[in-house]
Amino acid sequence: MRPLLLRGGRVIDPSRGADDVADVLIVDGKIAAVGRGIPTPDGAIERPCAGQVIAPGLIDLHVHFREPGQEETETISTGAMAAAAGGFTAVCAMPNTDPVTDNQAAVGFVVRQAIRAAKARVYPIGAVSIGQRGEQLAEFGELVGAGAVAVSDDGLPVISSHLMRTALEYAKTFGVPVADHCEDPTLAHGAMHEGLVSTRLGLKGIPSAAEEIMVARDIILSELTGGHVHLCHMSTRGSVDLIRRAKEKGLRVTAEATPHHFALTHERCEGYDTNAKMNPPLREVADRDAIRSALQDGTIDVIASDHAPHHYDAKERAFSEAPNGIVGLETAFGIGMRELVEPGLLSLPNLIERMSTMPARIFHLPGGTLAVGAPADVVVLDPEVRWTVEASQFNSKSANSPFLGEELIGRAELTLVDGRPVFERAK
Numbered sequence: 243m244r245p246l247l248l249r250g251g252r253v254i255d256p257s258r259g260a261d262d263v264a265d266v267l268i269v270d271g272k273i274a275a276v277g278r279g280i281p282t283p284d285g286a287i288e289r290p291c292a293g294q295v296i297a298p299g300l301i302d303l304h305v306h307f308r309e310p311g312q313e314e315t316e317t318i319s320t321g322a323m324a325a326a327a328g329g330f331t332a333v334c335a336m337p338n339t340d341p342v343t344d345n346q347a348a349v350g351f352v353v354r355q356a357i358r359a360a361k362a363r364v365y366p367i368g369a370v371s372i373g374q375r376g377e378q379l380a381e382f383g384e385l386v387g388a389g390a391v392a393v394s395d396d397g398l399p400v401i402s403s404h405l406m407r408t409a410l411e412y413a414k415t416f417g418v419p420v421a422d423h424c425e426d427p428t429l430a431h432g433a434m435h436e437g438l439v440s441t442r443l444g445l446k447g448i449p450s451a452a453e454e455i456m457v458a459r460d461i462i463l464s465e466l467t468g469g470h471v472h473l474c475h476m477s478t479r480g481s482v483d484l485i486r487r488a489k490e491k492g493l494r495v496t497a498e499a500t501p502h503h504f505a506l507t508h509e510r511c512e513g514y515d516t517n518a519k520m521n522p523p524l525r526e527v528a529d530r531d532a533i534r535s536a537l538q539d540g541t542i543d544v545i546a547s548d549h550a551p552h553h554y555d556a557k558e559r560a561f562s563e564a565p566n567g568i569v570g571l572e573t574a575f576g577i578g579m580r581e582l583v584e585p586g587l588l589s590l591p592n593l594i595e596r597m598s599t600m601p602a603r604i605f606h607l608p609g610g611t612l613a614v615g616a617p618a619d620v621v622v623l624d625p626e627v628r629w630t631v632e633a634s635q636f637n638s639k640s641a642n643s644p645f646l647g648e649e650l651i652g653r654a655e656l657t658l659v660d661g662r663p664v665f666e667r668a669k
């Protein structure tokens with residue numbers, strides 16, 4: 243592989259607090275030098291990056307690739323392509339496939355398919371319970387040994403507090419977080435957020451309390467066990483308050499928010515657009531604003547897409563029958579720029595920290611840095627380009643997005659994994 247010199251971009255590396263116009267030299271798949279006026283080595287490819295941002299590749303802790311089981315909506319290969327196009331060099335794949343990723347062989351399958359796809363690092367998340375049935379713990383030692391970076395029954399909450407306690411204790415011995423989908427199923431019977439809009443639309447609602455009860459429980463169990471609980475896709479102001487207090491106490495609690503929860507509100511369900519149906523549901527303005535503030539002050543550590551592809555036909559069903567979730571990998575950065583950076587809520591380095599450096603740190607993953615010697619997982623971003631989201635342009639096999647037709651700001655131009663281009667936007 244020839245050395246690659248990224249010349250004269252705005253180099254943003256939150257891991258070192260760096261934000262400067264500089265060059266980045268990549269040799270043998272690693273960051274070899276960062277600085278101004280680096281001489282071009284013999285045989286190097288030089289790429290001018292004026293007006294562009296050079297940053298550590300984005301990292302998404304929460305995606306659903308549908309392989310095995312639902313390859314018509316996404317495969318590990320197409321999901322990794324979507325990741326690369328979105329500027330992501332690494333993603334963590336949730337285990338709610340068919341069969342569930344609850345054993346060594348299933349984790350190994352994800353690892354092998356990702357290597358074959360060779361577009362992004364795909365880290366498997368193992369199931370908390372066998373078959374995600376919430377009864378018997380999976381063999382965490384086997385899962386971690388085969389490459390799992392966390393455990394989760396996402397898609398479903400861990401209902402039994404005893405099982406959650408045991409999972410936190412057991413995961414602690416293997417040094418991995420338990421990522422929980424916080425939802426009390428006895429309260430969550432609806433198709434959208436419970437509020438004025440659900441009443442107007444005549445749809446059953448899911449109250450914020452359904453999430454907050456489980457957030458509170460998980461925080462209490464984290465304190466009891468000393469285990470690391472990672473709270474998935476936080477959506478309510480009450481959850482934010484609970485996490486803020488847990489962090490003040492110094493508990494091992496981390497949290498994520500999705501672009502749709504900091505961009506949209508339940509009003510988006512008017513018209514019964516099933517691309518606005520997700521779980522947790524879109525909430526109220528005050529909730530959205532609380533999520534934004536939590537991303538500003540670090541109460542919520544990371545932005546994760548919860549990329550959830552569904553077939554067109556499935557989303558064509560009636561609102562109450564349609565499946566939850568939207569694709570997110572190829573729009574996440576552009577939504578972050580439009581909703582957080584453009585209005586001045588977050589700086590661009592803060593956004594990159596929440597989408598790269600912090601995800602790497604809290605799940606103990608490589609990446610999230612441009613430090614010399616680190617693997618060259620790098621994204622070159624155009625932070626100013628305005629572009630319209632179009633279904634036909636997705637690399638994902640699915641296009642279920644409420645952002646179709648909307649204008650976003652900023653996108654990846656070039657994505658490198660181990661210094662190898664895995665995505666380059668056509669001119």
Ligand SMILES: [Zn+2]
Nearest residue numbers: 396397423474
């Ligand atoms: Zn979930």
